[in-house]
Amino acid sequence: MATLDQKSPNVLLQSLCCKITGKSEADVAHQFQYAVRVIGSNYAPTIERDEFLVSEKIKKELLKQRREADAALFSELHRKLQTQGILKHRWSILYLLLSLCEDPRKPSNRVPVCSYGALLAQALPRDVHSTPFYYARPQSLPLSYPERSATAHNSSMATSGISSMGVFSINGPGPTPPSLLTGPGPQPVGESMRGSRLAWTLPVSSSPSGAGAAPRPTSGPSSSPAPRPLQRQRRDGDGSAEIGEAALVRDILYVFQGIDGKFIKMCSPENCYKIDSKVPLCKSLRDTSSRLAELGWLHNKIRKYTDSHSLDRAFGLVGQSFCAALHQELKEYYRLLSVLHAQLQVEDDQGVNVSVDSSLTLRRLLVWTYDPKVRLKTLAALVDYCQGRKGGELASAVHAYGKTGDPHMRALIQHILGLVSHPILNFLYRWIYDGELEDTYHEFFVASDPTVKTDRLWHDKYSLRKSMIPSFITMDQARKVLLIGKSINFLHQVCHDRTPPGKIMPASKSTDSPKDATELFTDLEGAFQSKIDAAYFETSKYLLDVLNKNYQLLEHLQAMRRYLLLGQGDFIRHLMDLLKPELVRAATTLYQHNLTGILETAVRATNAQFDSPEILKRLDVRLLEVSPGDTGWDVFSLDYHVEGPIATVFTRECMSHYLRVFNFLWRAKRMEYILTDIWKGQMCNAKLLKSMPELSGVLHQCHVLASEMVHFIHQMQYYITFEVLECSWDELWNKVQQAQDLDHIIAAHDVFLDTIISRCLLDVNNRSLLNQLRAVFDQIIEFQNAQDTLYRSALEELQLRVQFEDKKRQRVEMGEWGVTAEQEAEENRRVQEFKDTIPKMCSQLRLLTHFYQGIVQEFLRLLMTCSDESLQFLSFRLDFNEHYKARDPRLRPSLGATRGRRSSNI
Known part of the structure; x- marks a missing residue:
């Protein structure tokens, strides 16, 4: 037989019911069920008087049965029980004992206690855990229904039993008006219940004298009846009766x-x-x-x-x-x-x-x-x-309504906000820890576009629904949440990284309750921020490590600078030397495989050969669209193939920008190459043509114009190389080294390209400047053609003269006359014809010089009106000795205004 200690609480409680009532187990089924409900509902007295009233009622019942000794014994035992901490719910147990000892079948003019017990049971929840935010604690309950004569003073009712409070505990009226004291009224409760929200309440003690008043006697002649409710009365003037x-x-x-x-x-x-x-x-x-x-x-x-x-x-x-x-x-x-x-x-x-x-x-x-x-x-x-409203917008509305000074209303809204924000918290946890987004009804502030392909995953697939961002989440936190999940999906789908999420960041906590959600979202700068930051930093750091180590992102970025931005000087110069015979031909006669072979030759002959094979295999030749009259110089371009994860940084738009910048830099480099050839021709032919003094004037014009062009191109090259490319690259590299996520790298790279395009005059705002610069480049090419024509004619004439002198000397050595009169006349006629072409060459050079200087002057005037200070300083360097200012009066006010702006900036 099991001992008393081994019996379950239900068996013990049933035995207690049998012992108190003196009935069998079958007869006490109703009392046993009621006892289980009362004890299991977590009752506790709200004020000290509740337990006192129960004990007093028990002693009165014992005295009525003429059991004075038992009443004294009960009083002593109850006093000892109060000093012990054995029982936590003494009032509930005393109330249970009192209820069980009363016989509901006993006729009485009073409402039995069990009737109030049944009333209380109706107000109690069937499952005490059905509403976890509340605490089931009743107010003080009446122990019996009083006599009708005393009903107005002592009757009271049970509360809902869920986090109860008295009527006057919050937001209630002030002191009871005198008009309400004529009848039964509510009694204020001394202390509030556990729980932070206002509960649905019913005042429980109806003594008009207040909370501190002693209970009125339930019977006796001294009991004064309360006023009756309004009776059915007759109106003056008609026979109709008023409603009661x-x-x-x-x-x-x-x-x-x-x-x-x-x-x-x-x-x-x-x-x-x-x-x-x-x-x-x-x-x-x-x-x-x-x-x-x-x-x-x-x-x-x-x-x-x-x-x-x-x-x-x-x-x-x-x-x-x-x-x-x-x-x-x-x-x-x-x-x-x-x-x-x-x-x-x-x-x-x-x-x-x-x-x-x-x-x-x-x-x-x-x-x-x-x-x-x-x-x-x-x-x-x-x-x-x-x-x-729905989704995050609905949560924002609830949160906004919680901004009130009433602590109980605020607690109510906080409770509702906890329930409302719990799904958002589940969405958020699954997104930042697993990268999963199951938002069927578009409630979460992160949106996904399933039609976007993998190559555009980072840029287009995921975005923020700004209307669904809860007001208690900042935009920076929302951006980090978006980046966390996007990084996880990028690693899985694009980088094909199968590292478990648990190794990247701490494990998720997906079991938060609505109360946890409320506490988390109310502490945005504490717990919530720390969760988001931890996931953000760990995920972003891991993604950048994968891109740099497995896919050599930084090496590819440097390769773009070396080859597409002409940073590898020896390679570019040697490639230009090798390509010159091919590129001077018509564009329609070029073949890409020939140019690719020349590219590989240039790589093997320069320091480019020491680059990684992964980088060199991506370097290729590209021919642009051919227009009528184009040469190879106009359609040639280098290309760099990108795919996989690095294509997220080097998008098609970025590569088109690189192609535009390369074409501009390639043309500027070609101008430098042409002027170098012009200078070489002048230096080599200067001594050869000393014997032709009639060319001194035209050669001097060539030297002067070439010097102007060399100065212009050198200043432009310095500006492009150092002030644009090097400064922008240094800024980009610093940002990349300090980047916390992939978005920072992409943004820095986009700013780098935008800066280069803007300062290289390739944007829409500088189109007129670019047109003038291209016109300058065209004049340089025209000057090269004119000088080549001049030197070709001069060298042919020089060769004919040398041949004539050699033939004359040979005839003299043979003892003959050097020349005949006819031969000498023919020679003089030919020399005169050559001399007659010199003025034409001079006029052509003067016209070329005039056009060139006019274009440069217009270019300087446009530079001076630019808002970009670097372009304004470029105009100063291009005309540092005021050569063009002296020739064109239009430049004078512009220069003065420029200096005034510059001094004001200083």
Whole structure:
């Protein structure tokens, strides 16, 4: 046989019920179920007097049975029990013992205690864990139904049992008005319950003398009856009878549930509950009833919202959580109404009617429903504010409504916010820890486009829905959340990295309750920020490590600078030397495989051969679209193939920018190459043509014009190489080294390209400058052609003259005449014809010089009007000796204005 210690609590409780009642186990089934419900509902007294009243009632019962010794023994044992911490719910156990000892079949003119026990059981939740935010703690309950003569003073009712508070604990009226003291009134409660929110309450002690007053005697001649409710009276002047207050109370209880009563009905045109004007009723009762009926209107408003959205799946998980929170509040409200209805039923069963005093009066209902009305008003206003919202936008609306100075209303909104934001927290955890986004109804602030292909995953697949970002999450936090999940998906889908998420960052915590969600979102600068930062830094760091180590992102970035931005000087120069014979031909005669072979030769002959094979295999030749009259110089371009993860940084748009910059730099480099050839030709031919003094003037013009062009191109090359490319590259490299995520690298790279395009005059704003610069380049090519023509003619003439002199010398050596008269005349005629072409060459050079200087002057004038200071300083360097200023008066005011702006900036 099992010992007492081995028996379960239920077996012990059933044995206790049998021992107290003296009945068998089958006969105490009802008492046993009630005892289990009472003990399991986590009852605890709210004030010290509750336990005292139960003990006093037990002693009175013992005295009535003439068991004075037992009453004294009970008093002594109860005093000792109070000093011990063995039992936590002494009041509940004493109440259970008292309830079990009373026989419900015993006739009495009092309402038995078990009736109140049943009433309390109706108000209790079936499952104490069904609403975890609340705590089931009742107010003080009456121990018996008093005599009818004392009903007005001692009757009280049970509360809903869910985080109860007294009426005056918050937002309640001040001291009870004298008009309310004529009848039964609520008693303030001394201390508030556990839990941070306002509960649906019902005042429990009806002593008009206040909380500190001793209970009135339940019987005896000294008990003074309370005033009766309003009786059916006759109006002056007609024979109609006024409606009794009890009938109005019954109607009001129906209206509280949104049900039309006999006299109070919903008026659809005015959208409110009204009493028919034909019903005979005094103004005070009519006004009081109207004020009470507002509670039903508020209930209908909330119920209509929940009914219309509860079954709407498109409303989403956040919306369903909001409806669930409203349902939970309405459930507590219904528990309050069930207590009121039970009390009304008890009074009807005991014969309380319009002719006898009742504890349910309009004034009492007005006071008792004050806090529930405030609560429903808050919920109704919240429902209005949340109309048409869903997802994160709905959470923002709830959060905005919580900014109130009332701590209890704030606690209510915080509780609702916890339920509403819980789905968002689940979305967020799955996104930042697993990269999963199952947002069927588009509630989360991260959006996904399934039509985007893998190569555009980082740029286009994921984005922020700004309207769905909850107001309690900052834009920076939302951006980090987006980057975390995007990085995880980028690693899995693009980088094909199979590292488990647990090794990248701490494991997820996906079991947060709504209370945890509330605490997390209310501490945005603490716990929430630390969670987001930890996931962000770990994920971003791992992604950058994978890109740099496995895919050589930084090496590819440097390769772009060396080859497409002409940073590898020896390679570019040698490539240009090798390509010159090919590129001077017509563009239509070029073959890409020939140019590719020349490229490979240039790589093997320069320091480019020491680059990584992974980089060199991506370097290739590209021929642009051919236009009529184009040469190889116009269509040749280098290309760099990118694919895989690095294509996320070097997108097609970026590569097109690189191609534009390369073409510009390649043309500028070609101008430098041409001027170098011009200078070589002048240096080599200067001594050869000394014997032709008639060319001194035209050669001098060539030297002067070439010097101007060399100065211009050198200054442009210095500006492009150092002020544009090197400075921008240094800034880019510093940002890349300090980048915390891939977006920082992409943004820095985009800024780098935009800066280069802008300062190289390739953007839309500098189109006129670029046209002038290209015109300068064209004049350089024209000058090369003109000088080549001049030197070709001069060298041919020089060769003919040398041949004539050699032939003349040979004839003299043979003893003959050097030349005949006819030969000499022919030679002189030919020399004269050559001399006649010199003025034409001079005029051509003068015309070329005039066009060149005009284009340069216009270029300088445009530079001076630029907003970019670097371009303004370029104009100063191009005309540092004011050569062009002296020739063109239009440059003078512009130069002065430029200097004024420069001095003001200093």
